[in-house]
Amino acid sequence: MENKTSSLLRQLPAVHDCLAHLAAADGVSELPIGRLKHCVRLYLDTTRRNILEGKLSQDGALNRESFLDELVRYVHSYHKPRFTRVINGTGVIVHTNLGRSLLPDSALRNIVGAASHYSNLELNLATGKRGSRYSHVEDLLCELSGAEGALVVNNNAAGVLIALETMGKGREVIVSRGQLVEIGGSFRIPDIMARSGAKLVEVGTTNRTHERDYENAITEETALLLKVHCSNYKVIGFTREVEAPELVAIGRKHHLPVMEDLGSGCLLDLSRFGLAKEPTVQEVVASGIDIVSFSGDKLLGGPQAGIIVGSKEYIEKIKKNPINRALRIDKFTLSSLESVLRLYLDESQAIEHVPTLRMIAMDADAIKIRVDRLCRRCQEAFADRATIEARAVSSQVGGGALPEQNLASWAVALLPRQMKLSQVEQALRFATVPVMGRVEDERLIIDLRTVSEGEEEDLFASIGEALSA
Template sequence: MSSLYKHIPSVNDALDALTRDSYFSELPRPLLKGLVNEFLDVCREEIRAGLIAEPDALALEALLPRMSAHVRAKSRPHFRRVLNATGVVVHTNMGRSLLADSAIRAVAEACGHYSNCEFDLSTGERGSRYSHVEELLCRITGAEAALVVNNNAAAVFIMLETLARGREVIVSRGQLVEIGGSFRIPDVMTKSGAILREVGATNRTHVYDYEGAINEETAALMRVHTSNFRVVGFTREVSLPEMRALGDRYGLPVIEDLGSGTLYSLENAGLHGEPTVQQVVEQGADVVSFSGDKVLGGPQAGIIVGRREYIERIKRNPINRAMRIDKMTLAALEATLRLYLDMDLARERIPTLRMITMSEAALKSRARRLADTLRKVLGDRVAVALKRGFSRVGGGAFPEYDLPGTLVSVTTEEISIPELRQRLLDTDPPLVARIEDDAFLLDPRTLDSREFGMVAAALRQALDMQ
């Protein structure tokens, strides 16, 4: 056994052999060297275990295929592309919304070149980064002013910290929500320095509940859109027009946290109960916050729109600098917002809107094409069938609504479906879908048609794994 160790290739010889492949030659040398050493340690373990017993098995030519596979697998970026066949359009765990092509180009331009991020081209002096999107936001929403921070949690925090620090904010008990990542409205309010004054019951809150809580310490009235759940049955919430009238009566600003928020009405897609930002502004909210990377379909951002006097105060808050967005977010958001100047264009070119509003006929056609691709690539290794099913908007929006469509069901006798699902997490790229009724279900709603071949290749990789 000890004589076998001397037949293990040297690290330098292994590196020279690997770097003849352009993929490996472009990797950082220290990373490549560490992975080669790791592989050679595996060889030593195999010698000790008696798995390698002949010198010929340690020849560089014999080891090179395994070594290449080991290094390739271990050198993949930790953050990488995933094929989303789950049918959840705004999938928080997979990066939420996909950007429109024009937004992707804008990000690449911002990354690869110097820009006028904070440079006023009309004066040659320092400018404001918010100027690139403020006018667009005001034009689309009807608000007087706008500000963008790094996410909606930050938007809610800075609104409260600016307008209500040390004073009370009245919120309906039924709107004290918790969303993903343990983000709770009461906790954010406490951190902002505002004092929560909850009113009403879990299921019913009236105007008189708010009015009875107003005192000299009241700074604002707040509404929180319950994006990720609904209370149904014997319920009552104070409408925004009612809240606006109460705010006017007592000289108090009305704050609205829309959570996901949308600039495009999805009523025609059968999705009800989600007001657009435009409607909320028109109905009198003084300050409105919402996300950029959920139903809006842009980059991660927290967008604040409303009356100029309040937005300007928020802009001047020193905390704003800690929450400001970078040039890539600015570029992507501007490109996305420009599409909303034509709502039909937005629905066509913003992937999130396109997927949500896709017709059942179009989904059935896509499912057939996906199924045909799988049969062509995998043959009789899998059984493929179409079945009726449902997708979800995701991102905390429209929790009570399913999006009907056609799914592709995949079964195989080679391995169990749970094992198939696990193996697909290690393919390149990984494929994520869902299991129902002992079948692996692929939803074409959240797959680009250009990814159908990649889906088939991923399934083949998974079936070939040992």
């Protein structure tokens, strides 16, 4: 065994032989020599390790010609950009792993403008002096939400952190035990509160919290009453929670500010599309809540951002917090957020042009027309390789919002004839344009609710690649 291992190791080409082969190979010969050397060493190291671990043990396993051809493919794959476009066929509209919300065309144009030209990011054009970057969106946010002041940081977790650090550091913050949520990425309210320096005071039980629980917990050390909207789970049955107006009344009685973390805050009532009623930002502000935080890239359909609106007195305090500098948004977030917010000035424009809202509002019959068209093409081209049919399915909003809320949709359902379902699913992820679907009822499901108009051609090509893998 040891002699065979040594023999295989001796068959490995030298680095200079590998480089000579790559120098004549299409698509890699123009790469920097440093990158080629790096790839060759990685590939040789991997092959040596496979030999030593017994994964390559047969004579002829290291045929020189096939080894060098595999090396070319390895370099192609290694040099491809890691961050790439993916077709979302999962049916989850706000898919955290796939980048959450898509941006409208107007936002894309603004981002290109911000990237390719100088801008008035922190310049007041009227005075010619330094201005505030927040001024570009603060008035819009106040107009849309009804709040007195607004601030934007880099995500909602940062918004909650800076608000708690500003209002409650070294003092007590009261929150219902049933609202101590954890969302994706291990964001936990108790952990954020600990980092902020605030002291957590839990009241009530997991399923029931009353006004008296808050009243009994308030002391001279209390700084803030916190309400957390449980957007990513539901407690049903024998439940009770203190609603915003009731909590505001307690806050006013004891001269305490009240904050609500809305999570996936939205500016439109989505119940018109058959979803459960969720509180809008405007409704929460109107209830008297002093500080409201929510995400910019979930139900709002904008870029990643944490938006804080509310009483001018408290917003100004948060703005002056030194950690605001570490959490501030850049010019790309700012330019795209302004564009998205402007669409909300006309609800019909927002529904038509904000992709997240458009996908939520999309009629299932319209989706079926697209699915039928794609199925016919796939059946004509790939009938010998797979059974392909239209199937009624359910889509989800996702992004930690509206749990258990489904939208009727249609999908391409694919059952391979020769390959395993797992092999097709993997091959789609490795296609020239990767595709993410889901496995359901022993079929690969590609839900077209989340496949953008104009992506069908690339989706058809990727399905062909996968079935030929």
